[in-house]
Amino acid sequence: MTCGQRAGETRVIRTLVADDQAVVRTGFVNLLGTQEDIEVVGEAEDGAQAVRVAAETRPDLALLDIRMPHKNGIEAAREILAASGGATKVLMLTTFGLDEYVYDALAAGAGGFLLKDATFPELLHAVRVVADGSALLSPEITKRLIAEFVHARGSRLPAHPPADLTARETEVLVLIARGLSNAEIADRLTITDHTVKTHINRLFAKLELRDRAQAVIAAYETGLVRAGGDFGARHR
Numbered sequence: 001m002t003c004g005q006r007a008g009e010t011r012v013i014r015t016l017v018a019d020d021q022a023v024v025r026t027g028f029v030n031l032l033g034t035q036e037d038i039e040v041v042g043e044a045e046d047g048a049q050a051v052r053v054a055a056e057t058r059p060d061l062a063l064l065d066i067r068m069p070h071k072n073g074i075e076a077a078r079e080i081l082a083a084s085g086g087a088t089k090v091l092m093l094t095t096f097g098l099d100e101y102v103y104d105a106l107a108a109g110a111g112g113f114l115l116k117d118a119t120f121p122e123l124l125h126a127v128r129v130v131a132d133g134s135a136l137l138s139p140e141i142t143k144r145l146i147a148e149f150v151h152a153r154g155s156r157l158p159a160h161p162p163a164d165l166t167a168r169e170t171e172v173l174v175l176i177a178r179g180l181s182n183a184e185i186a187d188r189l190t191i192t193d194h195t196v197k198t199h200i201n202r203l204f205a206k207l208e209l210r211d212r213a214q215a216v217i218a219a220y221e222t223g224l225v226r227a228g229g230d231f232g233a234r235h236r
Contacts (some may be wrong), residue, residue: 018052062091
């Protein structure tokens with residue numbers, strides 16, 4: 001339960017929207033404004049303004065375009081996260097799919113990525129997942145992360161499933177690599193969201209992973225995921 005939220009009340013996700021294209025920004029604001037559990041508390045037309053507005057409004061979630069003038073979305077994300085102590089989550093918007101900016105933004109602490117041509121349900125899902133503290137990478141971006149890794153490291157990696165992981169933790173790692181959110185993993189495995197988070201925390205600790213992007217790479221390196229999205233044998 002968040003600060004200011006009373007028992008039995010629906011959590012309202014206080015959101016900041018930053019995009020240098022007025023039409024795009026207004027579109028997102030209007031779409032998000034149709035939801036009872038989302039309140040747009042601020043808008044910004046560049047990264048520097050996003051940092052200022054975030055400091056004033058202290059949103060739960062900052063929806064940031066990755067490419068903006070004066071201060072790009074990555075720089076803005078880094079400053080917003082630092083100033084809020086991580087209380088504000090960051091969801092990045094990009095037109096370009098995977099490029100060098102995606103890696104930089106993940107390193108800055110972004111909790112998720114969404115392509116600007118995502119559908120309205122996909123946008124709402126991403127906002128809710130990231131605001132809840134779960135990370136989200138769209139399946140398209142996840143596939144490209146793997147492809148980029150294959151290109152950079154070569155495709156001749158041995159299959160060595162991590163021996164320290166339990167069978168269930170390995171299943172969760174594979175599903176992360178497929179781009180599923182915590183809620184989707186819970187549904188697929190018929191377990192609770194809390195149990196999913198527990199498995200993720202444990203496997204991240206065992207493999208010394210920082211985030212979902214590193215988990216995707218680990219799944220490929222250990223042979224659980226192969227080039228082209230083919231998945232290896234499950235850990236026993």
